[in-house]
Amino acid sequence: MMEDSCTPAFVEAPFQRKDSAHPRTLTEEDRDRLKKQDNKIVSDFKQKKLEKEAQRNWDLFYKRNSTNFFKDRHWTAREFEELANTSQKDTPVALLEAGCGVGNFLFPLLQENPYLFIHACDFSPRAVQFVKDNPQYNPDRCNAFQCDLTKDDLRASVPAASVDMATLIFVLSALHPDTMRTALENIHRVLKPGGCVLFRDYGLYDHAMLRFAPGHKLADSFYVRQDGTRAYYFSTDELAKLFTTAGFSVVNNEYVLRETVNKKEGLCVPRVFVQGKFVKTGQKQDVPGTEQDDNGTTSIDKGLDDAEQHSCST
Numbered sequence: 658m659m660e661d662s663c664t665p666a667f668v669e670a671p672f673q674r675k676d677s678a679h680p681r682t683l684t685e686e687d688r689d690r691l692k693k694q695d696n697k698i699v700s701d702f703k704q705k706k707l708e709k710e711a712q713r714n715w716d717l718f719y720k721r722n723s724t725n726f727f728k729d730r731h732w733t734a735r736e737f738e739e740l741a742n743t744s745q746k747d748t749p750v751a752l753l754e755a756g757c758g759v760g761n762f763l764f765p766l767l768q769e770n771p772y773l774f775i776h777a778c779d780f781s782p783r784a785v786q787f788v789k790d791n792p793q794y795n796p797d798r799c800n801a802f803q804c805d806l807t808k809d810d811l812r813a814s815v816p817a818a819s820v821d822m823a824t825l826i827f828v829l830s831a832l833h834p835d836t837m838r839t840a841l842e843n844i845h846r847v848l849k850p851g852g853c854v855l856f857r858d859y860g861l862y863d864h865a866m867l868r869f870a871p872g873h874k875l876a877d878s879f880y881v882r883q884d885g886t887r888a889y890y891f892s893t894d895e896l897a898k899l900f901t902t903a904g905f906s907v908v909n910n911e912y913v914l915r916e917t918v919n920k921k922e923g924l925c926v927p928r929v930f931v932q933g934k935f936v937k938t939g940q941k942q943d944v945p946g947t948e949q950d951d952n953g954t955t956s957i958d959k960g961l962d963d964a965e966q967h968s969c970s971t
C-alpha cells in the first residue's frame with residue numbers, strides 16, 4: 658500500500674471493509690464524544706461569520722504557516738494510476754488542481770509526469786502567490802490563478818471542456834456543504850466529456866472528527882477548527898449522491914483506513930479518508946434531499962492543536 662513522505666510511519670489499519678457500510682466500529686467513548694459535541698452547536702450568527710470570512714481564514718492560515726504546513730504529496734501518482742507517467746502517453750494531459758494551496762500536490766506531480774499541464778487555483782491569494790513564487794513554477798506547464806470555486810466561473814481562466822482530469826485533494830471538505838454542488842458543477846464545465854475528478858478527503862469518523870470538543874460542531878459531519886477553517890467528514894454514500902447530482906458517474910468511491918503516528922504524544926491514531934474517481938457524464942440528477950440541514954464550537958480532553966486538526970498526511 659501507499660506510503661507517504663509526510664508521515665513517519667503508518668500501517669494499514671486492521672479494519673474490515675464492508676461495501677458502502679462504514680468500516681470503523683465506534684467505541685462507547687467515541688459515541689460519548691459525538692453526543693457531547695451535539696450539546697454545543699455553533700450559533701447561526703457565528704456560522705454566517707465563518708462563511709463570510711472563509712477566504713480570509715485560509716489566507717491567514719497561509720500567512721501564519723507560509724509553505725511549511727503541508728508536506729509535498731509524493732503519493733498521488735501511486736494512489737491514482739491516471740496521474741502516473743506512462744510511456745504510452747506522448748500527448749499533453751491537462752489537469753485542474755482545484756484548491757491547490759501552496760502546491761504540495763502539483764509540484765511533485767509536474768516533476769514526475771512531463772506530459773502534464775496543470776491549471777491550479779485556490780481562493781487564498783497568498784497561497785496562489787506562493788505557487789507562482791516557487792522556483793519550480795513554469796508558466797509553460799502551469800497556470801496558477803485565484804478563484805473561489807463556489808462563486809467564480811472557472812471558465813474565466815480555463816477553457817470550457819478542455820481539461821482531462823481534475824483533482825480535489827482535501828478541498829471539498831473545506832467548503833460549506835450547501836456550496837459543494839456548485840463547486841462540482843463549476844469543475845464539470847471545464848472537464849472534457851469523459852473527463853474525471855480524482856478525489857481524496859476526510860472520511861466520516863476520522864480521528865480528527867471524533868476529537869473535536871463541544872463548541873466546534875457546525876452541522877452533521879461539519880466542524881470548525883481553532884483557526885476558523887472548516888472541515889466536513891464524508892461518507893461514501895453522500896459523496897456518491899453529491900457527485901451524481903452534479904453530473905458525474907461513480908467509478909470508485911471507498912473508505913481508506915490508515916494509522917498515523919502522532920509524534921508529540923507518541924500515539925498511533927486511526928485515520929479515515931475517502932477516495933474516489935468520478936467521471937463527467939453530462940447528465941445532472943436532481944435527487945431530493947441532497948441539501949444538508951444547517952445546524953449551527955476546544956476539543957474534548959486536551960483537544961487537538963492546529964497541526965492535528967489539519968492533519969491529512971496520508
Ligand SMILES: C[S@@+](CC[C@H](N)C(=O)[O-])C[C@H]1O[C@@H](n2cnc3c(N)ncnc32)[C@H](O)[C@@H]1O
Nearest residue numbers: 715756757758761762779780805806826827831
Ligand atoms: C487542505 S488544503 C489542500 C491543498 C492542496 N490540494 C494540497 O493537496 O496540498 C485546502 C485548500 O482549499 C482551499 N479552498 C478552500 N475553500 C476554497 C474555495 N471556496 N475555492 C477555492 N479554494 C478553496 C484553501 O485555501 C486551501 O488551500
